[in-house]
Amino acid sequence: MPAPPMFHVEHRPRLDSRSRSHGRMHSRLRACRRSVEGGCECRNEMTPCLACRLRGLGYQRMQRGQSLVEFLLFVTILLVLLAGVYDLGSLLNGHLAVTYAARQGALSAASAGTNAAADCDALAAIALGVGQQPGVSVTRIAIYEPGSDGLPLGGLGSSAYADVYNGDPGCANPASMPAAQATNWPPADRVAGYAPPTMLGVEIDYTYSWQSNLISLGAISISDHAVVPITPG
Numbered sequence: 001m002p003a004p005p006m007f008h009v010e011h012r013p014r015l016d017s018r019s020r021s022h023g024r025m026h027s028r029l030r031a032c033r034r035s036v037e038g039g040c041e042c043r044n045e046m047t048p049c050l051a052c053r054l055r056g057l058g059y060q061r062m063q064r065g066q067s068l069v070e071f072l073l074f075v076t077i078l079l080v081l082l083a084g085v086y087d088l089g090s091l092l093n094g095h096l097a098v099t100y101a102a103r104q105g106a107l108s109a110a111s112a113g114t115n116a117a118a119d120c121d122a123l124a125a126i127a128l129g130v131g132q133q134p135g136v137s138v139t140r141i142a143i144y145e146p147g148s149d150g151l152p153l154g155g156l157g158s159s160a161y162a163d164v165y166n167g168d169p170g171c172a173n174p175a176s177m178p179a180a181q182a183t184n185w186p187p188a189d190r191v192a193g194y195a196p197p198t199m200l201g202v203e204i205d206y207t208y209s210w211q212s213n214l215i216s217l218g219a220i221s222i223s224d225h226a227v228v229p230i231t232p233g
Contacts, residue, residue: 109190119143138168140166144201150199200228
């Protein structure tokens with residue numbers, strides 16, 4: 001009789017509950033090793049994956065805090081730069097306006113020649129030229145006899161050969177001329193000449209106050225002047 005077929009039976013050991021729990025823990029640890037949570041990796045088999053994730057979340061919060069600090073620093077620097085650009089632009093605009101006003105005042109006084117209202121014409125032109133410039137405050141106006149360098153005889157700020165007025169008084173009517181602080185070069189002395197031509201200068205002293213609160217440097221004092229020949233009458 002033929003021999004009965006032989007069947008191979010593989011016996012697998014049954015895992016108890018402790019072995020199964022260890023297997024699940026090792027599986028979780030292997031999965032945790034493969035995933036990096038914010039730069040934190042579970043390399044220690046005794047470290048629970050939850051602790052690894054908590055450390056990853058803490059790292060992410062630290063990164064967000066660092067980004068916020070960097071953003072605030074960037075915004076602060078940007079605001080300071082914008083304030084500086086605004087103030088420098090306002091200062092340049094005021095300088096151009098005062099320079100134009102000095103030229104117009106000098107032309108008006110030179111055109112009036114020896115007329116008694118020559119200073120009034122100059123002050124009116126200066127007030128119109130300066131206008132309402134932000135941060136600009138005129139402190140002194142001098143109508144002077146210039147030297148060969150175009151500056152007042154005695155230097156800027158000298159009143160030795162000048163009619164000097166404080167502030168920017170303007171002059172709407174020659175009959176109500178503002179009071180002069182010095183009258184050392186009255187219109188009667190401004191006689192036009194040809195060779196060399198008689199020159200007339202106007203100096204405007206003013207202060208500029210910074211418009212932005214981010215730049216607290218105080219007011220600065222500036223002087224502008226213009227020189228033109230006196231037109232023969």
